Amino acid sequence: MAKGIKTGGRRKGSINKTTADLKSMVEGALADAGGRAYLAQQAVESPAAFLALLGKLVPRDLNIDMQVALSERMRNLIERKD
Numbered sequence: 001m002a003k004g005i006k007t008g009g010r011r012k013g014s015i016n017k018t019t020a021d022l023k024s025m026v027e028g029a030l031a032d033a034g035g036r037a038y039l040a041q042q043a044v045e046s047p048a049a050f051l052a053l054l055g056k057l058v059p060r061d062l063n064i065d066m067q068v069a070l071s072e073r074m075r076n077l078i079e080r081k082d
Contacts, residue, residue, distance in 0.1 A: 047074060 015023075030038065043050040 044071075044073065047077060 034041070039050070
Protein backbone atom coordinates (compact mmCIF):
# COMPACT_ATOMS: atom_id res chain seq x y z
CA MET A 1 0.00 0.00 0.00
CA ALA A 2 1.44 3.36 -1.03
CA LYS A 3 1.77 5.99 1.69
CA GLY A 4 -0.75 8.84 1.57
CA ILE A 5 -3.43 7.03 -0.45
CA LYS A 6 -6.85 7.07 1.18
CA THR A 7 -8.40 3.60 1.24
CA GLY A 8 -11.52 3.96 3.36
CA GLY A 9 -13.76 6.18 5.43
CA ARG A 10 -15.79 9.14 4.29
CA ARG A 11 -14.95 11.18 1.23
CA LYS A 12 -13.11 14.41 1.85
CA GLY A 13 -15.57 17.22 2.59
CA SER A 14 -18.50 14.94 3.42
CA ILE A 15 -20.76 16.14 6.22
CA ASN A 16 -21.05 14.29 9.53
CA LYS A 17 -24.46 12.52 9.82
CA THR A 18 -25.36 14.40 13.00
CA THR A 19 -24.50 17.74 11.37
CA ALA A 20 -26.55 16.83 8.29
CA ASP A 21 -29.53 15.82 10.46
CA LEU A 22 -29.33 19.02 12.49
CA LYS A 23 -29.09 21.14 9.33
CA SER A 24 -32.17 19.38 7.96
CA MET A 25 -34.11 20.07 11.18
CA VAL A 26 -33.15 23.77 11.14
CA GLU A 27 -34.20 24.06 7.49
CA GLY A 28 -37.53 22.38 8.32
CA ALA A 29 -38.14 24.69 11.27
CA LEU A 30 -37.39 27.72 9.09
CA ALA A 31 -39.84 26.49 6.46
CA ASP A 32 -42.50 25.93 9.15
CA ALA A 33 -41.95 29.46 10.51
CA GLY A 34 -42.45 31.10 7.12
CA GLY A 35 -39.09 30.83 5.37
CA ARG A 36 -37.88 33.99 3.67
CA ALA A 37 -40.76 36.12 5.01
CA TYR A 38 -39.90 35.06 8.57
CA LEU A 39 -36.24 35.96 8.11
CA ALA A 40 -37.19 39.35 6.67
CA GLN A 41 -39.43 39.96 9.69
CA GLN A 42 -36.59 39.04 12.06
CA ALA A 43 -34.23 41.41 10.26
CA VAL A 44 -36.60 44.25 11.16
CA GLU A 45 -37.73 43.12 14.63
CA SER A 46 -34.40 41.70 15.88
CA PRO A 47 -31.61 43.20 13.77
CA ALA A 48 -28.83 42.23 16.20
CA ALA A 49 -29.83 38.55 16.18
CA PHE A 50 -30.33 38.60 12.41
CA LEU A 51 -26.90 40.14 11.82
CA ALA A 52 -25.32 37.62 14.22
CA LEU A 53 -26.85 34.84 12.12
CA LEU A 54 -25.59 36.48 8.95
CA GLY A 55 -22.13 36.71 10.48
CA LYS A 56 -22.14 32.94 10.98
CA LEU A 57 -22.96 32.34 7.32
CA VAL A 58 -20.53 34.71 5.61
CA PRO A 59 -17.00 33.38 5.18
CA ARG A 60 -14.60 35.12 7.57
CA ASP A 61 -11.98 35.78 4.92
CA LEU A 62 -14.39 37.37 2.45
CA ASN A 63 -12.95 40.71 1.36
CA ILE A 64 -15.41 42.78 -0.65
CA ASP A 65 -16.70 46.33 -0.85
CA MET A 66 -20.36 46.60 -0.03
CA GLN A 67 -22.84 49.42 -0.09
CA VAL A 68 -25.82 48.73 2.09
CA ALA A 69 -29.01 50.73 1.96
CA LEU A 70 -30.28 50.95 5.53
CA SER A 71 -33.88 51.53 6.36
CA GLU A 72 -34.71 54.58 8.44
CA ARG A 73 -35.38 52.35 11.44
CA MET A 74 -31.95 50.70 11.14
CA ARG A 75 -30.26 54.11 10.91
CA ASN A 76 -32.08 55.22 14.06
CA LEU A 77 -30.98 52.07 15.92
CA ILE A 78 -27.36 52.60 14.90
CA GLU A 79 -27.40 56.28 15.84
CA ARG A 80 -28.90 55.46 19.26
CA LYS A 81 -25.96 53.15 20.08
CA ASP A 82 -23.31 55.80 19.27
